[in-house]
Amino acid sequence: MTYNVRLLLLLLTVVFTSHSLSAQVLNSKTYENGLVVTADKYASEIGKEILMKGGNAVDAAVAVQFALAVTLPRAGNIGGGGFMVVHLANGETAALDFREKAPQKAARDMYIRNGQFKSDLSWEGILAVGVPGTVDGMIKALERYGRMPLDVVIQPAIKLAREGYSLSYSQAEDLNNHKDTFLKYQASSNYFTTGDTTFFKEGDVFVQTDLAETLERVSRFGREGFYSGPVADAIVNEMERYRGLITYRDLRNYESKWREPIVAEYLGYKLHIMPPPSSGSVAIAQILEMIDDYPLAEMGHNSADYVHVLAEAMRRAFADRSYYLGDPDFVDIPIEEMTGESYNDRRVNSFSMDSATASSTLSHGQIQGYSESMETTHFSIIDKDGNAVAVTTTLNGSFGSHVSVTNAGFLLNNEMDDFSAQPGEPNAYGLIGAEANAIEPGKRMLSSMTPTIVTKDGKVDMVLGAAGGPRIITATLQSFLNRAIFGMRAQQATSAARFHHQWLPDVLMPGQFGLSPDTKRLLEAKGHKIFEIPNVGRTHNIFVDQNGNLSAGVDPRGDGWASGY
Ligand code: GLY
Numbered sequence: 001m002t003y004n005v006r007l008l009l010l011l012l013t014v015v016f017t018s019h020s021l022s023a024q025v026l027n028s029k030t031y032e033n034g035l036v037v038t039a040d041k042y043a044s045e046i047g048k049e050i051l052m053k054g055g056n057a058v059d060a061a062v063a064v065q066f067a068l069a070v071t072l073p074r075a076g077n078i079g080g081g082g083f084m085v086v087h088l089a090n091g092e093t094a095a096l097d098f099r100e101k102a103p104q105k106a107a108r109d110m111y112i113r114n115g116q117f118k119s120d121l122s123w124e125g126i127l128a129v130g131v132p133g134t135v136d137g138m139i140k141a142l143e144r145y146g147r148m149p150l151d152v153v154i155q156p157a158i159k160l161a162r163e164g165y166s167l168s169y170s171q172a173e174d175l176n177n178h179k180d181t182f183l184k185y186q187a188s189s190n191y192f193t194t195g196d197t198t199f200f201k202e203g204d205v206f207v208q209t210d211l212a213e214t215l216e217r218v219s220r221f222g223r224e225g226f227y228s229g230p231v232a233d234a235i236v237n238e239m240e241r242y243r244g245l246i247t248y249r250d251l252r253n254y255e256s257k258w259r260e261p262i263v264a265e266y267l268g269y270k271l272h273i274m275p276p277p278s279s280g281s282v283a284i285a286q287i288l289e290m291i292d293d294y295p296l297a298e299m300g301h302n303s304a305d306y307v308h309v310l311a312e313a314m315r316r317a318f319a320d321r322s323y324y325l326g327d328p329d330f331v332d333i334p335i336e337e338m339t340g341e342s343y344n345d346r347r348v349n350s351f352s353m354d355s356a357t358a359s360s361t362l363s364h365g366q367i368q369g370y371s372e373s374m375e376t377t378h379f380s381i382i383d384k385d386g387n388a389v390a391v392t393t394t395l396n397g398s399f400g401s402h403v404s405v406t407n408a409g410f411l412l413n414n415e416m417d418d419f420s421a422q423p424g425e426p427n428a429y430g431l432i433g434a435e436a437n438a439i440e441p442g443k444r445m446l447s448s449m450t451p452t453i454v455t456k457d458g459k460v461d462m463v464l465g466a467a468g469g470p471r472i473i474t475a476t477l478q479s480f481l482n483r484a485i486f487g488m489r490a491q492q493a494t495s496a497a498r499f500h501h502q503w504l505p506d507v508l509m510p511g512q513f514g515l516s517p518d519t520k521r522l523l524e525a526k527g528h529k530i531f532e533i534p535n536v537g538r539t540h541n542i543f544v545d546q547n548g549n550l551s552a553g554v555d556p557r558g559d560g561w562a563s564g565y
Helices: 003-016 041-052 057-071 119-123 134-145 150-163 169-177 186-192 209-221 229-242 248-253 280-291 304-324 335-339 341-347 471-484 490-495 517-525
Strands: 035-038 081-087 093-098 257-259 262-266 269-273 376-382 388-394 452-456 459-464 538-544 550-554 561-564
Touching: 035 041, 035 057, 035 538, 035 550, 041 057, 041 150, 041 376, 041 561, 057 081, 057 134, 057 150, 057 209, 057 376, 057 388, 081 134, 081 269, 081 452, 093 134, 134 150, 150 209, 209 229, 229 248, 262 280, 262 335, 269 280, 269 471, 280 304, 280 335, 280 341, 280 452, 280 471, 304 471, 304 517, 335 341, 376 459, 376 538, 388 452, 388 459, 452 471, 459 471, 471 490, 471 538, 490 538, 490 550, 550 561
Parallel strands: none
Antiparallel strands: 035 376, 035 561, 081 093, 081 388, 093 257, 262 269, 269 452, 376 388, 452 459, 459 538, 538 550
């Protein structure tokens, strides 16, 4: 597939995933005890109930993750993976990587047919599926930091799956928009279509009995309830049905992993960010180093100069992302040098305030001694003791591979597309990758998911993160800068117009109506090619004020919801 066709696919992904929205409209309400901000009202309410029953932020996060697997099947999941960043009130921080892994039978040429790279194979259908990590991750998080047992925190999700919930307008539309693809796969057709020529409507009660059974097995048997026994049988049977690669051994051997967050500093704030295989941490740390010397506050929010400085830093960070980043268990990533001052000062040497750098003239920088959905969802939680959790979780594309597991009721991810399936070829988000992110058995694919907890003077100040493929990184960054530089409140910082640059394609992408015509003209005069897109990510944030009061930033670009008390 040519680069332009892949770019078109990227843009269509953006268009198809924008839908009629019913996000909560917030005033400047604050909460004293606990707050849960997610993409969905049911999930936020479940998280709040867990907090009110004495659970901590990790208990609530696990409950929310399982609830989203029921109420947000396009991104919430047990058949996918994600990242969690934890900051405890005692100052301890940790990052949990429950990203999917390539199956042992995966090979770097698995998407090549007759010498041609077939990108559709890594995007839809059984070969797109990585070994799911969510169930192992949730159990590991609960074991280390939770106060409540698994059967208690998973119970609300089981109830919602068994008794059903009322579809919102956009939940019904999401399912209807994917009907043609679900119909290609028997189990998905059974689970996610009406079964006839009719369509789902707002208010329909959506029951998922098989999913309830699967969650019940996880509740009773923990990790074994998913990675072995009847659920593992069902996954392996689905692989056999469509000639997929995941085996019992892949399932048995899957392990989520605790990692050290990357810490970036800016204007007295410390950002604790998910490390690789998340690329967001390295990219944000680099961008903050690159913009450090510019008087951004004076330039003004979203002025042409402000957008230019940030876009040029984004361009350079994404060029580096494409070359250096991958699974740290497989490749050496020169993180310290990449995120350090002198390297990033060198990176902005070619920068001019008057003109955009053509991406074609820019590649990754030279590191000494160094031989690389939209449909993701993010939630933020703080409990009454001040423990904070940021989780970003995904099936990758909307509804992942579109393959569901027969008798087990859940969708499988299409995360294999996040590898550079053919180094040099763009993935569905137009991202180019290199060797560091090439497919290898057992390797994790590079991600843009960027759950972030920001502290100031040792206390949690912001819990941040976003959905939206590579736009996750730039949306999370802008939520942070909106407060750090411009002092915005949570809802303002979350609603504010955003923009995105990812090196290739060489276009500056503001969200729709995000930049005024005269600002765009000034940017075009500098040489930026502007391409407006409906959304630059969807973010669900929490800010903490000096008195410890919590306020929510619910993205008006989605159906997000804040539940606090
Ligand atoms: N699948 C989207 C991401 O991980 O970046």
